[in-house]
């Protein structure tokens with residue numbers, strides 16, 4: 001066999017998926033589009049592409065004669081990229097536009113959770129100030145406010161008290177026109193990824209995303225500062241998938257919109273049990289950078305089976321018995337951004353499968369760090385502590401002016 005895989009996207013997640021697919025004996029070529037020059041520096045083929053141009057996406061998939069297209073980010077899925085690619089005869093990992101609304105619309109996700117009796121925070125969808133204030137009062141003043149559309153991690157505001165909830169709620173309502181107001185929940189958060197093909201669900205190992213910018217979970221929310229996998233949790237991944245994923249998969253089949261791809265539930269483990277905070281319809285970033293170390297070299301077979309409707313025919317997924325830690329190296333001004341690009345000092349060695357590039361520009365042999373997430377350094381080891389040590393050693397080798405990372409990835413109660 002000599003399969004070609006096309007991966008759409010340009011971040012650390014896509015670099016990690018490309019590396020995992022390269023480990024498969026069945027795969028002879030992996031192309032990431034548009035990718036980034038750091039990937040090219042690590043031996044991954046990239047191709048220029050505007051992901052918003054669905055004609056160009058289909059053309060590239062046709063030209064590459066690929067056996068599998070993996071859609072990394074949510075944007076193209078919500079725009080209907082998977083529908084278009086499937087209509088052109090491609091096997092696609094990623095849901096059609098309808099089921100992609102699980103991530104594209106918070107109110108749709110909430111309505112599906114209600115219909116499927118999936119445990120989640122109590123909520124109200126509000127369009128008027130009167131309903132907003134009534135909902136805030138009903139949930140005791142401390143609430144999560146959510147914009148009802150894709151917001152790239154910036155669409156959620158956790159109000160500290162009643163005054164902030166009212167003030168921010170009114171401001172957001174004016175900006176977005178429609179909000180989901182949720183009761184605020186407390187507990188550790190975990191990420192549950194599952195491959196889903198129709199009603200067939202295969203839970204992947206549990207992972208953790210460190211969302212806040214600074215040590216001790218302080219500072220603003222970011223796209224993700226680090227990850228650990230697997231995480232210790234009182235619930236098995238398969239049981240959580242029965243609770244949070246399988247009912248949704250069945251519901252979508254019954255509605256005539258079967259899901260095909262990765263469904264990822266962001267869960268919070270409250271004193272009353274697990275609750276779903278959100279669904280994403282793709283792999284998480286940076287969780288994927290940690291997960292691939294547990295899943296390769298067989299990941300390609302599983303992704304292809306999911307995309308081709310053959311997931312039910314596979315046996316149990318073989319997992320590498322190890323621990324992984326992922327530390328994201330960012331510009332010190334992240335997530336505010338701004339400032340000039342900084343040159344990255346060349347590193348002594350290449351680190352395939354360990355260092356995944358994201359926000360870089362320039363030439364492959366002369367990388368420039370952007371103002372966001374620059375690279376994810378991954379450590380793999382027999383224990384979480386050893387994986388962590390290795391990840392930090394590698395993170396320190398990514399050197400540019402203003403390079404920064406959290407120092408507490410892998411410390412804390414839900415890891416190890």
Ligand code: AMP
Pocket residue numbers: 121144146156158182183184185186189211266277278
């Ligand atoms: P979401 O995009 O809905 O996952 O929200 C982003 C982050 O906001 C989550 O990972 C949580 O840290 C936090 N969050 C969202 N909803 C709630 C909630 N109801 N209670 C507490 N924290 C929340």
Ligand code: GLY
Pocket residue numbers: 209223224280283284285286287
């Ligand atoms: N790790 C969070 C996300 O990918 O949305």
